[in-house]
Amino acid sequence: MxxxxxxxxxxxxxxxxxxxxxxxxxxxxxxxxxxxxxxxxxxxxxxxxxxxxxxxxxxxxxxxxxxxxxxxxxxxxxxxxxxxxxxxxxxxxxxxxxxxxxxxxxxxxxxxxxxxxxxxxxxxxxxxxxxxxxxxxxxxxxxxxxxxxxxxxxxxxxxxxxxxxxxxxxxxxxxxxxxxxxxxxxxxxxxxxxxxxxxxxxxxxxxxxxxxxxxxxxxxxxxxxxxxAMRHLGEYGPAHRDPAHPDHGLAIHLDPAVFARLNALEPEALTALLPAGVPHDCPTTQFALGRIATLFDGGYVVEEVSP
Structure with missing residues (x-):
């Protein structure tokens, strides 16, 4: 490190x-x-x-x-x-x-x-x-x-x-x-x-x-x-709406309707969901999907965040 x-x-x-x-x-x-x-x-x-x-x-x-x-x-x-x-x-x-x-x-x-x-x-x-x-x-x-x-x-x-x-x-x-x-x-x-x-x-x-x-x-x-002195993930808005979000570039190419289920989708479903050339089994992709999901899968409890 x-x-x-x-x-x-x-x-x-x-x-x-x-x-x-x-x-x-x-x-x-x-x-x-x-x-x-x-x-x-x-x-x-x-x-x-x-x-x-x-x-x-x-x-x-x-x-x-x-x-x-x-x-x-x-x-x-x-x-x-x-x-x-x-x-x-x-x-x-x-x-x-x-x-x-x-x-x-x-x-x-x-x-x-x-x-x-x-x-x-x-x-x-x-x-x-x-x-x-x-x-x-x-x-x-x-x-x-x-x-x-x-x-x-x-x-x-x-x-x-x-x-x-x-x-x-x-x-x-x-x-x-x-x-x-x-x-x-x-x-x-x-x-x-x-x-x-x-x-x-x-x-x-x-x-x-x-x-x-x-x-x-x-x-x-x-x-x-x-x-x-640092950034905090919980301070960002929904990834597809917040240009400052670290995963905004990926989120805008995804269907917001599935954000709450990103960490539960099977590999085949992820492959169909992701843009061409983005591998579902790459750690960088897995981390990004996990961060995108946090406002929708119960990671952060917020009032009615809609896709």
């Missing part, structure tokens, strides 16, 4: 997490991540920027429709359609309707969401542990672990073997859903006991470095990078 020009950086993450991670891991090429609570394959996604640059990893996402899209957009990733917690087995999962980022294993959070008008469905989903995931799918070196599971972050960390699996960087969502109150005290003792230092807070997440890599903290700014 080369040094980044912040002005040209296209962030996919909710709060610039990918940018700050890119500073910490600027010397890593084709690294490996573990993304617990992956969410949409592109929109508000912390690991997609790295996938674009040749990385791969483990993505845990219990919402079936969202998890399936990874197979189209990010085929190098190992996607596990399950929950991640302290033990293996099964657990209740409250899958939010429409606002998929509010899905949770905690009933109290689902009740708070319901009071705010966001309903959810209660499902039983398989649960695995971080240690089991890493033992089955991770290489010896894990460059970063990101955990965003709407209040159950401590449960995820409790399921790891910290002597065996030691990601260089750990990024934890550190504020409570809805209230935005700091709840890092729920999981900070686990990381401290495992030999990790709290080195950065971006207003939403806390970044931890293992003691062996504590020197990397010098690569971080004193304050979170300002919003206008």
């Amino acid at each position: 080369s040094d980044q020009d912040a002005g040209a950086f296209l962030s996919y993450a909710q709060n610039r997490e990918d940018y700050h991670l890119s500073l910490l891991l600027a010397d890593v090429e084709a690294g490996f991540y573990v993304d617990i609570g992956g969410g949409h394959a592109i929109a508000d996604n912390v690991s997609f920027w790295f996938y674009e640059r040749g990385w791969r990893g483990i993505v845990v996402e219990p919402q079936a429709e969202i998890a399936r899209a990874y197979g189209r957009v990010r085929p190098r990733d190992t996607v596990v359609e399950a929950l991640c917690g302290r033990t293996e087995g099964e657990a209740d999962f409250f899958q939010a309707d429409r606002f998929h980022g509010l899905s949770t294993t905690l009933a109290q959070h689902a009740e708070t969401a319901a009071a705010a008008g966001v309903s959810s469905s209660r499902l039983r989903r398989p649960m695995t542990t971080l240690a089991a995931l890493c033992a089955a799918h991770a290489p010896e070196r894990i460059d970063f672990l990101k955990v965003d599971v709407e209040g159950a972050e401590a449960e995820v960390l409790a399921g790891n073997n910290w002597q065996r699996f030691r990601p260089r960087v750990v990024v934890m969502e550190a504020v409570a859903p809805w209230t935005m109150a700091d709840r890092s005290e729920d999981f900070a003792p686990i990381l401290a006991a495992a030999g990790y230092r709290d080195v950065f807070f971006d207003g939403l997440n806390r970044f931890y470095l293992r003691e062996e890599d504590a020197g990397l903290a010098a690569r971080l700014p004193c304050e979170p990078a300002p919003w206008d």
Whole structure:
């Protein structure tokens, strides 16, 4: 990975997490991540920027429709359609309707969401542990672990073997859903006991470095990078209407009626849809189609975006 020009950086993450991670891991090429609570394959996604640059990893996402899209957009990733917690087995999962980022294993959070008008469905989903995931799918070196599971972050960390699996960087969502109150005290003792230092807070997440890599903290700014220091995918309008959108040139040649299904179409259907000479199985094409779809397939929740 080369040094980044912040002005040209296209962030996919909710709060610039990918940018700050890119500073910490600027010397890593084709690294490996573990993304617990992956969410949409592109929109508000912390690991997609790295996938674009040749990385791969483990993505845990219990919402079936969202998890399936990874197979189209990010085929190098190992996607596990399950929950991640302290033990293996099964657990209740409250899958939010429409606002998929509010899905949770905690009933109290689902009740708070319901009071705010966001309903959810209660499902039983398989649960695995971080240690089991890493033992089955991770290489010896894990460059970063990101955990965003709407209040159950401590449960995820409790399921790891910290002597065996030691990601260089750990990024934890550190504020409570809805209230935005700091709840890092729920999981900070686990990381401290495992030999990790709290080195950065971006207003939403806390970044931890293992003691062996504590020197990397010098690569971080004193304050979170300002919003206008980079571009953000969520700030663009529909790709076929917004000339500034990075995929406008392709989108204007596509039928907007299929935008919501771009990540679910079979290869034959994609070939028929794409302009002549644009291969459906080229990563650049897959990434572009995924970005075009984000305003239409639930990646970004917006009011009535019509084709």
